[in-house]
Amino acid sequence: MTATRTAEAPDVDTTAGGLGRELTRTAFLVRLGLRREWILGSITLAIFVLINISTASALSGMYETPEQRTELQLGPGSNPAFRFLLGELTHVEPTAALVSWRAGLFLIAALGVCAAVMTVRQTRKEEELGRTELVRAGAVGSLAPVAAAACVALIFTVAVALSMSLILVPMGATASNAVAVFAQYAATGAAAVGVALVAAQVATTAHIANLTASSVLLLGYLLRGAADATDGWDWLRWLSPVGWAEEIDPFGADNLLPAMLSLTVFVLGLCVAGWMAMTRDLGAGLIAPRPGPAASSRLSTIEALGARLSLPLLVSWVGGIVLYSIVIGFMQPSVEELAQGNEQFDQIMRAALGDATLSTLFGMTMLGFLAVAAGAWGVNLAERLRAEEAANRAEVVLTTPTSRTRYYVTYVGIAAVGAITMMAVAAVGMVIGSGLAGGGWATPAANAAQTAAAQIPAVLVVVTLAIALYAIRPALAHLGWMVVIGSLLLGPLSGMFDLPQWVSDLSPFTHTPLVPVDPIQWTPIVVMLCVAAAFVTIGWARFRRRQIG
Known part of the structure; x- marks a missing residue:
């Protein structure tokens, strides 16, 4: 029995202390998480790529001349409704700039939601089903599930961001443009992971955690839309990761500094979630469904x-x-x-x-x-x-x-x-x-x-x-x-x-x-x-x- 137990769950290195002990077996959980997510993650990645490719194909055939692109900028690009949904169209050359405008901010917000849902699925959902308790009963550190979930979601986010930026290179994007687009997707996805990590610790069900994290991201998307559609409301962009992604301004300033704000949200979220994971009872949370009455005729x-x-x-x-x-x-x-x-x-x-x-x-x-x-x-x-x-x-x-x-x-x-x-x-x-x-x-x-x-x-x-x-x-x-x-x-x-x-x-x-x-x-x-x-x-x-x- 002892030999079997050792084979299934190797002993923790007792010489390691502090943070290293709390992160024991993180790499193992990362591999497990990637194995569980690779099918759904691959399908999601393919959908993002296909949407971007189809958008590029449509735009390259519709707006080939400079005159047509100027008309697009002065027409739909200046319309408040399109600015609310897609952002400001400030750059029309090269074709990659048009593709980034048409699909960019919407897909960036969608990536954030997908990353948040994946994070909750790897944390609170596992805890809700009782599997985290089984994992923690073995030679696994208390922070390992949180750290592993963050790693899995970040790997997915980076894969999508890299794909979305490399697609634009044949359409005229320079290296700095591609890096800026990558930063938009990767930084926003990282911020979403940080928000979801905290939501998963606060909520007691995966549904509430998903709803909380997604609401934060979608609210940021709406605030960014209000800033773009209304003159004088530019300050609203600085209230959310989606707005920070827009401030990176690919094909223009290519300013990577706003991405640091999103990365800061991720780091803070990881630290807060780690602290809560070590201090709260397994299965507990701050936001719980309201208990119903003991009996009800309804x-x-x-x-x-x-x-x-x-x-x-x-x-x-x-x-x-x-x-x-x-x-x-x-x-x-x-x-x-x-x-x-x-x-x-x-x-x-x-x-x-x-x-x-x-x-x-x-x-x-x-x-x-x-x-x-x-x-x-x-x-x-x-x-x-x-x-x-x-x-x-x-x-x-x-x-x-x-x-x-x-x-x-x-x-x-x-x-x-x-x-x-x-x-x-x-x-x-x-x-x-x-x-x-x-x-x-x-x-x-x-x-x-x-x-x-x-x-x-x-x-x-x-x-x-x-x-x-x-x-x-x-x-x-x-x-x-x-x-x-x-x-x-x-x-x-x-x-x-x-x-x-x-x-x-x-x-x-x-x-x-x-x-x-x-x-x-x-x-x-x-x-x-x-x-x-x-x-x-x-x-x-x-x-x-x-x-x-």
Whole structure:
């Protein structure tokens, strides 16, 4: 027994003291974390690269001459809505500068959110599932899990930053420009890791930690947008890492000093998180979910219990979609300016749209992306069901008179209602944003309602497939994210890859009717609803027979 124990967990070096002892086995945990994250991290990296490449391809064909680039700078580049979302367009040469403007700040903020979520997944999520306690019971220092999570997230951040900067070199970026772009991504990602490390120590659940860290980053993105869209508010840029990234000013000043502020946030966050990890009880935190009453007549059914448990998750998804859809709607009336000074682009769009406007196509496209996000909600709910089962709480519920069929159908209904709600609020948010920006109310409302309604069957296919994967086997719930990413790449983004039609047809979003540009087609809608019903049936047939827990 002693020999086996020594082989599984080598003894700590008793000669090491202080910080070295607290960091024991950090390298081992880093390797473990990289092994667990490499699939999802690689997919995320590929998405960032593909978005940047597609943006470069579109811009190089649309704005080839200096006159067209000047029109872009004086048109959309000076529009408050575009400045809010993308930042100021101060440099139009070389093409890399345009690509950095069009995708830069938005993708930088997105990288920060991804890095924060990865950090929480490596820290608080592991602690919430009880695995950190098992790790700490071995020859592992108290700071090793925190340090390892920071290392894994930083490696991911650096990989994305390096890829995003090297892509710009063939487009005319100099070495100093590429370094500045790298600093934008890497420094912002590092700051996000620091914020997430502290959030993971303060919160008692991974959901609260993710929400806290992501809210801090998105608030910084909004403050930066307000500074760019409003004269005299430049000081708001200095309140967040996203604003500091903009102050680096690639293709202009190439000033790396603002990146030091983000690195300072990372160092402070790492120190605070390390101190809290050494002083608090394992599993404890400052922000905890409010405990419910000891007894309640309102939770006497599985439907009421499922709704109560799923509501906080749904509210966070709905809040994010509402905020983003309002911003997109605010930009919609200004999209027509994209065709100014570019007759070729205008002719192509007219040939594709006929009598429809460019703003109509923009609304359809963005609602398509939001529909994919609504499908991701179903995957998130499936992951929550898997966690409930792993913690043996689902088994406790099923020991009551609640049948497996009722349990399964309840959560299928919650997933479907949540997805439909998200599409509804996405349409409402875009209408509100468009109305506030002077784009009118009646016509945008009619177009948004039709487009959102047409997207619902495809969303239900993704949602029901995610729940069915969980029902077949809890471990398969993770594959739901692959379904969402595949639906996005083969659906709304399929034009980037010149794929055969049969490959694009694998995404349900490829079959969504293009209303209001084209007349409604009921055949694909009925077929997709039947496919969703088939997924529900398959999941039910498996769930009612397999072992729980």
